Amino acid sequence: MNGFGITAAKGFRAVGVHAGIKKEHLDLGIVVSDVPAAAAGVFTLNRVRAACVQLNESVVQNGILQAIVVNSGNANACTGAKGWEDAQTMQAVTADQLGIPAAHVAVASTGVIGVELPMEQVQTGIKAACREAAVEGFETFAKAITTTDTCLKQYQATVNIEGKQVTIGGAVKGSGMIHPNMATMLGFLTTDAAVGAADLQQLLRDVTNESFNMITVDGDTSTNDMVLVMANGQAGTSLLSPEHPDWPVFAQAFQDVAVYLAKSIARDGEGATKLVEARVHGAKSVEDARKIAKAIIGSNLVKTAVYGADANWGRILCAVGYAGVDIVQESVDIWLGNIPVAKKGMGIPFDEEAAKEYLLGDPVVIKVDLGLGEAAATAYGCDLTYDYVKINASYRS
Amino acid sequence: MNGFGITAAKGFRAVGVHAGIKKEHLDLGIVVSDVPAAAAGVFTLNRVRAACVQLNESVVQNGILQAIVVNSGNANACTGAKGWEDAQTMQAVTADQLGIPAAHVAVASTGVIGVELPMEQVQTGIKAACREAAVEGFETFAKAITTTDTCLKQYQATVNIEGKQVTIGGAVKGSGMIHPNMATMLGFLTTDAAVGAADLQQLLRDVTNESFNMITVDGDTSTNDMVLVMANGQAGTSLLSPEHPDWPVFAQAFQDVAVYLAKSIARDGEGATKLVEARVHGAKSVEDARKIAKAIIGSNLVKTAVYGADANWGRILCAVGYAGVDIVQESVDIWLGNIPVAKKGMGIPFDEEAAKEYLLGDPVVIKVDLGLGEAAATAYGCDLTYDYVKINASYRS
Numbered sequence: 159m160n161g162f163g164i165t166a167a168k169g170f171r172a173v174g175v176h177a178g179i180k181k182e183h184l185d186l187g188i189v190v191s192d193v194p195a196a197a198a199g200v201f202t203l204n205r206v207r208a209a210c211v212q213l214n215e216s217v218v219q220n221g222i223l224q225a226i227v228v229n230s231g232n233a234n235a236c237t238g239a240k241g242w243e244d245a246q247t248m249q250a251v252t253a254d255q256l257g258i259p260a261a262h263v264a265v266a267s268t269g270v271i272g273v274e275l276p277m278e279q280v281q282t283g284i285k286a287a288c289r290e291a292a293v294e295g296f297e298t299f300a301k302a303i304t305t306t307d308t309c310l311k312q313y314q315a316t317v318n319i320e321g322k323q324v325t326i327g328g329a330v331k332g333s334g335m336i337h338p339n340m341a342t343m344l345g346f347l348t349t350d351a352a353v354g355a356a357d358l359q360q361l362l363r364d365v366t367n368e369s370f371n372m373i374t375v376d377g378d379t380s381t382n383d384m385v386l387v388m389a390n391g392q393a394g395t396s397l398l399s400p401e402h403p404d405w406p407v408f409a410q411a412f413q414d415v416a417v418y419l420a421k422s423i424a425r426d427g428e429g430a431t432k433l434v435e436a437r438v439h440g441a442k443s444v445e446d447a448r449k450i451a452k453a454i455i456g457s458n459l460v461k462t463a464v465y466g467a468d469a470n471w472g473r474i475l476c477a478v479g480y481a482g483v484d485i486v487q488e489s490v491d492i493w494l495g496n497i498p499v500a501k502k503g504m505g506i507p508f509d510e511e512a513a514k515e516y517l518l519g520d521p522v523v524i525k526v527d528l529g530l531g532e533a534a535a536t537a538y539g540c541d542l543t544y545d546y547v548k549i550n551a552s553y554r555s
Numbered sequence: 556m557n558g559f560g561i562t563a564a565k566g567f568r569a570v571g572v573h574a575g576i577k578k579e580h581l582d583l584g585i586v587v588s589d590v591p592a593a594a595a596g597v598f599t600l601n602r603v604r605a606a607c608v609q610l611n612e613s614v615v616q617n618g619i620l621q622a623i624v625v626n627s628g629n630a631n632a633c634t635g636a637k638g639w640e641d642a643q644t645m646q647a648v649t650a651d652q653l654g655i656p657a658a659h660v661a662v663a664s665t666g667v668i669g670v671e672l673p674m675e676q677v678q679t680g681i682k683a684a685c686r687e688a689a690v691e692g693f694e695t696f697a698k699a700i701t702t703t704d705t706c707l708k709q710y711q712a713t714v715n716i717e718g719k720q721v722t723i724g725g726a727v728k729g730s731g732m733i734h735p736n737m738a739t740m741l742g743f744l745t746t747d748a749a750v751g752a753a754d755l756q757q758l759l760r761d762v763t764n765e766s767f768n769m770i771t772v773d774g775d776t777s778t779n780d781m782v783l784v785m786a787n788g789q790a791g792t793s794l795l796s797p798e799h800p801d802w803p804v805f806a807q808a809f810q811d812v813a814v815y816l817a818k819s820i821a822r823d824g825e826g827a828t829k830l831v832e833a834r835v836h837g838a839k840s841v842e843d844a845r846k847i848a849k850a851i852i853g854s855n856l857v858k859t860a861v862y863g864a865d866a867n868w869g870r871i872l873c874a875v876g877y878a879g880v881d882i883v884q885e886s887v888d889i890w891l892g893n894i895p896v897a898k899k900g901m902g903i904p905f906d907e908e909a910a911k912e913y914l915l916g917d918p919v920v921i922k923v924d925l926g927l928g929e930a931a932a933t934a935y936g937c938d939l940t941y942d943y944v945k946i947n948a949s950y951r952s
Contacts, residue, residue, distance in 0.1 A: 203877070204873065204876040204877045205875075205876040205877070205880070205881070205882050205884065206872050206873060206875065206876030206877075206882075206884045206887075206900070207876075207884070233869075235869065236869055236872055236884070236897070236900055236901055236902060237901060237902075238885075238899070238900070238901040270867075270869065271867075271869025271870070271872065271873065272868065272869040272872075272897070272901065272902035273902070379877060380873060381869075381872075381873050381876060458855075462944055465944065470667075470668075471669065472630075472632065472633055472667065472668025472669045472778075473668070475603050475633055475668065475669075475778075476601065476603060476668065476777060476778055478602075478603065479601040479602040479603030479604075479778060480600070480601045480602070480603075480776060483602070484602070485602050485603075487602065487603045487604070487633070488635075490603075500633070500669065502635070503603070503633055503635070504633055504634060504635040504669065505633060505634075505669035505670070542944060543944060544941050544944050544945070547859055547862065547939060547940060547941050547944065548941070
């Protein structure tokens with residue numbers, strides 16, 4: 159059987175098991191590379207950081223990863239010295255079972271904050287997972303890392319470099335994008351490309367700014383957010399770097415996978431019924447475009463209007479105005495899909511029925527031309543519905 | 556009959572009428588001082604500004620106001636040159652009817668964005684309002700400035716200065732505090748104190764930072780937000796200024812009125828069932844404390860947990876962490892009312908039933924001690940409910 163998602167690239171095995179952190183569902187997963195892999199990671203900017211985030215930062219600094227162990231159902235955040243000890247135990251037990259150095263194992267947790275992990279169950283689960291990891295385990299892995307996700311989020315892309323198939327795959331979890339601080343986002347990418355850790359890290363940073371960071375507002379991240387990458391070189395190409403002629407091909411495929419996965423998180427926002435994209439162009443800088451795209455995507459008023467299929471472009475313009483960017487109201491044009499609804503900062507006549515029809519579809523693309531420059535950015539989010547409130551009103555119950 | 560709210564102070568008359576901007580409800584109000592009054596105003600930071608905001612900024616700069624005309628149902632925002640002309644017409648017609656200079660009249664609008672005002676109805680409404688303004692008109696005025704508000708928001712305080720009764724009163728509108736960019740907030744304060752315009756402006760700025768700005772996140776304001784003050788000196792005291800021995804008494808009463816009105820807006824958030832207060836102390840600076848208090852109040856996850864009476868303190872700590880303030884996780888203590896739920900950044904055992912009981916009450920006070928200094932701040936918000944989504948999914952319909 160071929161792999162998919164997290165095991166699509168050569169030389170990766172994975173599995174998800176039920177350890178007993180959650181009552182019934184799969185709640186513990188591991189992904190293992192056959193050989194030590196180059197490592198990269200990006201982490202939450204929250205000042206309150208889970209033990210696993212602190213642990214992984216030092217792991218990634220060493221540049222080598224061979225396995226990642228993940229549990230859902232418990233974030234092991236705000237758990238003090240015991241939490242730190244538990245994260246280290248998860249790392250040590252995994253390393254021991256796999257016969258690799260503890261320093262080559264990363265740990266990720268997601269779920270409720272402030273509750274200690276049931277370490278007996280966790281350790282038993284890790285042992286089972288280490289035994290069972292296989293190429294075909296991508297789906298149970300993708301399942302085991304979820305919390306309130308309503309679907310599995312996996313993707314992969316393959317490109318041809320030096321006559322070899324180079325694959326990038328991954329699995330992510332995340333849901334709850336009403337406001338972008340809602341839920342932990344965990345992302346795990348694997349590739350059989352040969353890339354140095356420093357180049358991989360820079361690539362991940364650049365790509366994250368176009369993907370996972372465009373579904374979150376800067377700083378509004380959870381205690382546990384992270385994206386980890388392992389590049390194990392098993393495709394058999396020579397070392398890829400920005401100087402390699404096919405680097406752009408690899409980098410683009412890497413970005414495609416990240417953007418797809420980011421969009422799959424945005425679409426699966428808690429209670430969401432559709433993906434919303436805000437495409438901002440005509441900005442003076444990419445930073446400006448990003449700020450405005452995120453302000454639109456983050457506006458609860460815009461999100462509820464999309465849910466209600468109400469072509470209330472005034473709320474979009476209002477979000478443009480408060481994004482903290484120096485704009486000129488009289489030069490802003492707005493479209494819903496391909497329907498122009500405002501020109502030069504003012505409403506124009508448009509077919510309300512056609513706009514309603516468009517807003518009832520999925521995805522909904524909001525386009526804004528600031529009319530000030532050449533820079534552009536796109537942010538991804540979802541609509542805001544009754545079910546969001548339902549899901550979040552009693553999460554711990 | 557004595558006045559109340561906006562007409563509580565001597566020498567102010569007001570009224571609300573039905574002009575025809577809304578189908579049925581009162582939609583146009585005026586408040587008039589018997590004599591020219593010292594003026595102060597604070598306005599939205601949104602880059603997209605309604606015509607009335609631009610108009611009032613120049614009016615307030617002159618330091619004199621004698622009347623304010625307000626309409627609800629239409630924000631006259633994003634309406635271009637025609638909108639600007641209409642705001643000026645509202646000002647001119649009011650001034651003409653009252654026999655005062657146009658430059659002494661401020662204009663405020665709230666409602667849907669991007670639709671032109673029905674000026675014939677507005678003009679007829681202004682004429683009726685100018686005829687009917689009276690001390691007993693406070694209630695129709697308070698009603699006429701509302702949009703999705705579910706209650707009238709009026710308050711007043713009287714202090715004794717130099718043996719004279721000095722009164723500060725006011726009326727505000729605002730609702731939709733799920734995210735603080737939701738709805739226009741309009742505030743109108745009147746006082747019979749004798750205060751110079753410059754001192755009044757400084758007092759308003761200081762007080763706004765402790766009241767109306769603590770129900771909004773900086774920059775996340777609508778196109779039309781404003782607070783206007785008229786001080787007409789009719790109480791008969793000598794000129795009040797920060798050098799006057801009773802200035803602190805006056806300033807405190809002024810702040811009490813503003814905080815009460817700000818809390819009444821927070822409590823009436825769209826779909827809200829209760830007031831939520833975030834009291835942060837132990838901060839290194841007031842600015843830090845404000846940022847964190849607002850991050851807690853602005854967190855949809857905290858707001859839904861309060862609605863669900865779920866003592867999920869981890870979400871509170873998470874908001875503390877992403878507020879953009881340099882905190883030390885290990886020194887943060889959290890209470891729900893008087894129930895300690897976290898100490899030194901970690902959960903502690905607490906009576907879940909008692910916490911649930913507390914969260915079912917109103918208001919809910921979240922206290923956070925950062926353990927880093929002496930500064931404190933309080934922010935005001937509300938819970939997030941199903942009805943918020945319902946109200947905002949089809950506002951224009």
